[in-house]
Amino acid sequence: MRFKTSIRNVSTFIKLTSCLVSIGKIAWLRLDEEEIRFTLMPDQGVQVFANLAIQTLFDSYIITSANSNIINLEVPLSALHRALRSCASASDATLRLTKRASDNTPILCLTVTTTTNTLVTQEIPVRVLSAASVANIKEPTCPEPDVHIILPALHTLRAVVERFNKLDASRIAIAANMNGEFKMRLDGNDSVKVESIWTGLTNPLLDPEQVPGGVENHPSTTREKAAFAWVRVDGKEWGRVLKVGGISRRVVACFCEDHALVLYVYLTDEEDEHSAVLTYYLSSFVI
Amino acid sequence: MSETQDQAPPPLFTALTTSSRQILTLLKCIGFQSKAQLQISADGLRVTVEDSHVMQGHAFIDKNLFNTYSFNPLPFEPDEDPVVQFGISLTALLECLQIFGGPEAGGGGKWRGGGGGGGGDGWSGGTAGVSAFDHGLLRIAGTCRFLYEEGGPLCLILEEPPITTTCELTTYTPTPLPDIPLSPTLTRKIILKSSLLHDAITELSSSTSSTLPSSSSLLVITTSPHPPSFTLSSTSPLGTTTVEFTDDRDLLETFQVNLRTKDVYRFDLVRHARGAMAVASKVSVRSDEAGVLSLQFMVEWEGRASFVDFRFLGVDDGEGGGGSDGDGDGSYGEEAGDGDSE
Numbered sequence: 001m002r003f004k005t006s007i008r009n010v011s012t013f014i015k016l017t018s019c020l021v022s023i024g025k026i027a028w029l030r031l032d033e034e035e036i037r038f039t040l041m042p043d044q045g046v047q048v049f050a051n052l053a054i055q056t057l058f059d060s061y062i063i064t065s066a067n068s069n070i071i072n073l074e075v076p077l078s079a080l081h082r083a084l085r086s087c088a089s090a091s092d093a094t095l096r097l098t099k100r101a102s103d104n105t106p107i108l109c110l111t112v113t114t115t116t117n118t119l120v121t122q123e124i125p126v127r128v129l130s131a132a133s134v135a136n137i138k139e140p141t142c143p144e145p146d147v148h149i150i151l152p153a154l155h156t157l158r159a160v161v162e163r164f165n166k167l168d169a170s171r172i173a174i175a176a177n178m179n180g181e182f183k184m185r186l187d188g189n190d191s192v193k194v195e196s197i198w199t200g201l202t203n204p205l206l207d208p209e210q211v212p213g214g215v216e217n218h219p220s221t222t223r224e225k226a227a228f229a230w231v232r233v234d235g236k237e238w239g240r241v242l243k244v245g246g247i248s249r250r251v252v253a254c255f256c257e258d259h260a261l262v263l264y265v266y267l268t269d270e271e272d273e274h275s276a277v278l279t280y281y282l283s284s285f286v287i
Numbered sequence: 288m289s290e291t292q293d294q295a296p297p298p299l300f301t302a303l304t305t306s307s308r309q310i311l312t313l314l315k316c317i318g319f320q321s322k323a324q325l326q327i328s329a330d331g332l333r334v335t336v337e338d339s340h341v342m343q344g345h346a347f348i349d350k351n352l353f354n355t356y357s358f359n360p361l362p363f364e365p366d367e368d369p370v371v372q373f374g375i376s377l378t379a380l381l382e383c384l385q386i387f388g389g390p391e392a393g394g395g396g397k398w399r400g401g402g403g404g405g406g407g408d409g410w411s412g413g414t415a416g417v418s419a420f421d422h423g424l425l426r427i428a429g430t431c432r433f434l435y436e437e438g439g440p441l442c443l444i445l446e447e448p449p450i451t452t453t454c455e456l457t458t459y460t461p462t463p464l465p466d467i468p469l470s471p472t473l474t475r476k477i478i479l480k481s482s483l484l485h486d487a488i489t490e491l492s493s494s495t496s497s498t499l500p501s502s503s504s505l506l507v508i509t510t511s512p513h514p515p516s517f518t519l520s521s522t523s524p525l526g527t528t529t530v531e532f533t534d535d536r537d538l539l540e541t542f543q544v545n546l547r548t549k550d551v552y553r554f555d556l557v558r559h560a561r562g563a564m565a566v567a568s569k570v571s572v573r574s575d576e577a578g579v580l581s582l583q584f585m586v587e588w589e590g591r592a593s594f595v596d597f598r599f600l601g602v603d604d605g606e607g608g609g610g611s612d613g614d615g616d617g618s619y620g621e622e623a624g625d626g627d628s629e
Contacts, residue, residue, distance in 0.1 A: 152449065152450075156450070160386055160450070160452070163382055163383075163385055163386045166382050167379055167382050167383075189379075190457060191375075191376035191378075191379045191456065191457050192376060192379035192382075192383065192454060192455065192456050192457065193440075193454070193455040194383065194386070194452060194453070194454045194455075195452065195453050196386065196450055196451070196452040196453075197450070197451050197452075197453075198449050198450050199449050199451075200449045201449075
């Protein structure tokens with residue numbers, strides 16, 4: 001089993017880990033010859049699946065293993081994030097999987113050459129997971145979304161969510177329709193009810209090749225354009241999810257009414273060669 | 288703007304402002320309490336909070352802070368100025384006024400609605416181009432509309448395209464809150480830069496302690512026609528700190544004192560006015576023979592003055608002066624915003 005790479009894009013990697021660390025403590029990192037995949041499935045709350053082309057983060061990437069050159073690791077996110085942060089200004093950084101000499105613990109070893117040519121090495125203890133132990137981890141299956149919409153700039157959304165949370169950090173109802181409208185509502189508070197609505201947003205077109213039943217039969221097409229699909233989420237958690245605005249180029253929100261909100265967070269531009277997408281699953285609370 | 292479009296009778300109260308930041312600043316001055324009484328009249332909004340029945344804070348939001356202002360009360364007693372009053376959560380009102388979104392990020396125009404699909408579920412190219420007239424780039428100021436119908440919630444409609452936020456603030460049965468009266472017979476009237484008072488109170492705070500009961504610290508105000516003219520001292524079980532002002536026109540713009548007078552107030556309550564001291568340009572410090580203290584702050588924007596007034600009943604320190612014969616009957620009427628600190 002061998003994994004060694006140089007980090008091509010430290011700042012993107014740091015932004016990624018900072019988003020992940022606000023959602024959970026531990027991630028499953030799956031590395032193979034094509035992709036880097038981070039999976040966060042805390043016992044409750046938001047689940048995150050990040051699929052990144054290798055070139056998004058890495059360069060000179062070498063991976064070999066007895067399991068078809070796939071390596072599965074359990075990584076403590078805050079340790080990884082801290083280590084990466086310290087090499088933000090590095091001229092060169094490499095990451096490799098090795099064993100600590102003293103006790104044979106597997107570690108991710110981050111070696112950084114600073115601008116003053118000093119070599120700094122940081123060890124992130126990890127757990128190597130067997131193929132069997134991760135075989136059952138899958139992205140949740142959701143019904144076809146009722147509404148899909150491109151969210152407004154996440155930092156403005158987050159600014160509003162923070163105000164909502166100051167009023168009452170409990171549940172926020174979120175809705176969108178196929179008429180380019182998105183709204184958030186805070187109720188259940190005795191002294192104030194608040195609703196913010198964004199208009200003029202884009203409902204992206206579905207790609208016919210990805211809709212087996214035909215676009216014309218898709219729930220989002222058959223639905224009345226102005227009808228809002230609602231989900232209810234935890235306000236604090238929603239605020240943490242929106243931190244991803246710091247790195248996202250574009251976010252598509254899919255509303256499965258009363259069931260779940262799925263966010264596809266694109267870290268790269270459409271025309272970019274290498275794609276990087278984070279998928280966030282938020283289950284809706286029952287009213 | 289469009290109140291008259293409908294044929295329905297006009298709402299009891301509706302007003303539109305692009306100065307919600309100024310309104311927010313005024314209300315923050317009295318933001319030390321979570322509940323407030325709000326009074327709507329033809330002249331503007333008057334928001335009142337109180338603490339321990341011995342101090343009150345009034346923020347007066349003059350109708351000139353609104354672009355349109357329409358108050359349509361039902362006919363009242365002929366010789367009474369019509370007012371509408373209700374209780375409200377001041378905390379919620381302050382938060383609502385801050386809901387306006389942050390600045391739009393530049394470069395958002397790159398986010399067209401297309402594929403890029405690593406996460407499955409591809410979207411074929413849409414068109415979410417952001418136009419050159421993006422409001423974020425032009426920084427068009429948001430508007431805030433107030434709307435109130437008898438017995439309903441107080442609605443705030445904040446518009447900052449493309450976001451519209453509607454806040455419904457529950458209104459409560461008004462709590463009668465007679466104004467602490469300030470007699471026209473003043474024992475002192477001093478006008479000074481508000482920042483000087485702010486610095487003095489900050490200095491005096493250093494001798495008070497957070498580990499002692501806050502009510503155990505007192506503020507002693509002494510004024511005299513002879514130097515030292517105007518003295519502020521804080522006394523607590525930890526000791527005494529004193530700040531003295533000399534009667535110098537550079538320091539005290541107005542100084543009207545005929546007799547040496549000493550009054551005592553609860554320091555923690557006076558500290559409630561620190562927010563006002565920080566944002567106001569001038570403050571008028573007045574007291575009457577009953578020991579009532581008024582701190583009237585003038586907050587200015589672009590030549591328009593707004594007023595925040597604090598009233599305090601004195602603490603009886605056993606030396607006479609500073610009586611606390613409380614229970615004002617309000618018969619002196621309100622003075623907040625009467626502009627007499629000019």
